[in-house]
Amino acid sequence: GENVEQHPSTLSVQEGDSAVIKCTYSDSASNYFPWYKQELGKGPQLIIDIRSNVGEKKDQRIAVTLNKTAKHFSLHITETQPEDSAVYFCAASNEDQFYFGTGTSLTVIP
């Protein structure tokens, strides 16, 4: 099966700085890579996703990059704000099921 690793497990940044979270996957058949943001006491919310036929996708302050050869993908958040503080999960799907990373707890310091 698929194995998804996520780093770092915790990340603190100053407000306005950028944050980068990285994930690697093992199954070359994986072709869909969503990112979820989970705030305390809430369910995961999709913030951005990318499919394997695309190398980069951007939505305002959030971007995701995918390197299929190296089997890794990254979430980039620019101009971070305190409301970006949450746990972020990456996932990889090989048309079987979602395999989640272990999560990154992001704290944006005002």
Next chain:
Amino acid sequence: DTEVTQTPKHLVMGMTNKKSLKCEQHMGHRAMYWYKQKAKKPPELMFVYSYEKLSINESVPSRFSPECPNSSLLNLHLHALQPEDSALYLCASSQEEGRDTQYFGPGTRLTVL
């Protein structure tokens, strides 16, 4: 509209109780999922219904029993739970199983005494 609703929001039950969690979506999705999430951990897949057909994660104990009355509704029946079953139970749905975006509900926070 990408909303998945879950009830109740919180549930406290004893080990001898029987209770049910409910989930509903009106996006016309054909796949629905139950996940269990412990604190500071990723969601763990418990069950998948695709076109109202169940796929079981064989590691899930039989004290959890899913039910899919129709393509919009998903229930999780709970019986004789253990304290270690205390967790956030998340429902999700997607257009098709596996390769499509999954939309999560807010979860039910379950405490087993």
